[in-house]
Amino acid sequence: MLIRHRLFLPATSCLLGVLSLLAVLCFHFPQALTSQEIRALYTTEFARSLLMIGLVGAFVLGTAAFLRDQNRRVALTGLVAATAAVLLGGADVQVGAVEATPYSLGVDWFILSLLFSALVFIPLEQHLAPRQTPVLRAGWRTDVCYFFLSHVLIQLILIVVTVSTSAVAGAIAVPGVKDVVASMPGWAQFLLAVFVADVAQATLHRAYHRITTLWRFHAVHHSSRDLDWLAGSRVHFIETVMTRSTVLLPLLVLGFSTSTVNAYVILVGLQAVVAHANIGIRFGWLEYVLVLPRYHHWHHARHVDYWDRNYAIHLPLVDMLMGSFKLPRDGSWPEEYGVLKLETVPEGIVAQHLMPFRGTREYEDYVA
Ligand SMILES: [Zn+2]
Ligand SMILES: [Zn+2]
Secondary structure (H helix, E strand, O other): OHHHOOOHHHHHHHHHHHHHHHHHHHHHOHHHHOOHHHHOOOOHHHHHHHHHHHHHHHHHHHHHHHHOOOOHHHHHHHHHHHHHHHHOOHHHOOOOOOOOOOOOOOHHHHHHHHHHHHHHHHHHHHHHOOOOOOOOOOOHHHHHHHHHHHHHOHHHHHHHHHHHHHHHHHHOOOHHHHHHHHHOOHHHHHHHHHHHHHHHHHHHHHHHHHOHHHHHHHOOHHHOOOOOOOHHHOOOHHHHHHHHHHHHHHHHHOOOOHHHHHHHHHHHHHHHHHHHOOOOOOOHHHHHOOOOHHHHHHHOEOOHHHOOOOOOOOOHHHHHHHOOOOOOOOOOOOOOEOOOOHHHOOOOHHHHHHHHHOOOOOHHHHHO
8 A cells, every 4th residue: 555655755755845845946936937827726825835734744754754764865855855945935935026928937837736636646546546556657757757848838838839720720711610609508619629629639649640750759658658647748749739739720710719728628638637547447338428547548558459549538439430449348458558669669758759850660660
């Protein structure tokens, strides 16, 4: 069990210490490190209380780990980071000046998302995994780097996606369709948006699997040997921008309302994490209606029969229509995850980001 594991105290202290230090830096430099959109999600008082809990947790757990002689190097990292956070002002830190800025990092988004995802998913996965995997399994450092990058650069991603899609969407005018979409009730607009977005996503996803140049980017996502809530973060930066633009474009062209698009963005963020989570609950018929963990886990199976199956991320119906639906009826899970030829993807976020540009392999070299 997780709580009894020798790494639980030092690793939790280290996580809380490092996040507390980052939080104090966010208070000092809010203009550079936090973005306006994310700041709107929480109050200063909430952030201070969370910081206080983080600091106390880092000191108590780190000291306990140290006294019990449990991985003192990791515990010390937590204690040193928490001490630095206190020396820089701790929970009483003054808030730095914020002026309007066209671009800032999303360090606050990284802290909140990592903390709450870990709080929700780690206990769930420890109790409900179809096959037990350690929290700190192979490749977790790489995936934390991906998680960090995709959260800290959230505003840059949004800007690139918005600029690239608005220009194209403006040039494609389908006024008749826009009127029909605008006249639909909110819930119907949302359901249609999910379907349209998933058709666009699944079509591009199939191209990622079938076109060598695109597969070199997408292979990074499939290189995880263990799947959990964190593994889904492993996506090449160029793939993130390509996919988000491709999915947003039809939503803009068809004239879905801003609230529908925003609700869709929240859904896709949630479902992408849940689909990779190592949670083995049997959902029965619901597995045929919604993309749930077992469905997407089979997409990641290191098995030639599943190499181009289950592209949808919301609705299995989309795969049924595309002829790419495949889910074992017996409720079984894949034996193994990863690309078919393990040697084709290097380890580490830097090598993985350079890989598509160094590609000399042909399609058969990846899948034959
Ligand atoms: Zn894929
Ligand atoms: Zn995936």
